[in-house]
Amino acid sequence: MEEEESESKGWKDCVKSVGKWMSHMDKDKWLMDMRGLLCVMATVMATTTFQSATNPPGGVWPTLPITNEESVKDQCRHGVCPGYSVLAxxxxxxxxxxxxxxxxxFISSLAVCLLLVSGFPLNHRFFTWLCSIGMCIIITSLxxxxxxxxSMNTPDNLWKEKYFMLGIVIFVWIGLLGLVTFxxxxxxxxxxxxxxxxxxKRN
Incomplete structure (x- = not known):
């Protein structure tokens, strides 16, 4: 019994030591800074992705000169209308x-913004974790x-030449993301x- 209690106590002390090591010295200041940074980053990401959707890479099909006998709808031939993304x-x-x-x-950025302005307490560990994971999703998807x-805007021959380097960068990024998530x-x-x-203990 004494050995079991000793092992249990040692395990609990180990968990508490890890918790103290991973906690922030000035938690209140860190939470205030984090709220401001997350709000700015999420807003910038949402704006960037919104612009990417409305102004896609490669541009859009232009509107041709319209004669008296036709309208813009008449220019929609073979499923391609003015304003459609060229690369689509x-x-x-x-x-x-x-x-x-x-x-x-875009959706992840809006979700983080909603969490930050909804009044949920950031000093609660779960909501802090949720916002942090949300930012990981945002940065990864970006x-x-x-x-x-x-890849769509780069010629195939040039893209294939640099693909090995990009593969290494992606591998490093996945490793870093895995470490942060862990x-x-x-x-x-x-x-x-x-x-x-x-x-x-209280019970």
């Missing part, structure tokens, strides 16, 4: 991926949006375990 017609598969990444970034747009998840896990330990 020329490279449909790649443009579809671009649209998915861009939309993910990275893939850039790569997708660059630290954030570990911090949330330690917080949950610490709360459970404190609750058991």
């Amino acid at each position: 017609v020329v490279e449909q598969d790649e443009y579809e991926r671009f649209l998915i990444y861009n939309t993910t970034c 990275t893939f949006t850039y790569l997708s747009a660059a 630290v954030l998840s570990l911090r949330l896990f330690v917080w949950i375990v610490t709360k459970c330990i404190d609750k058991r």
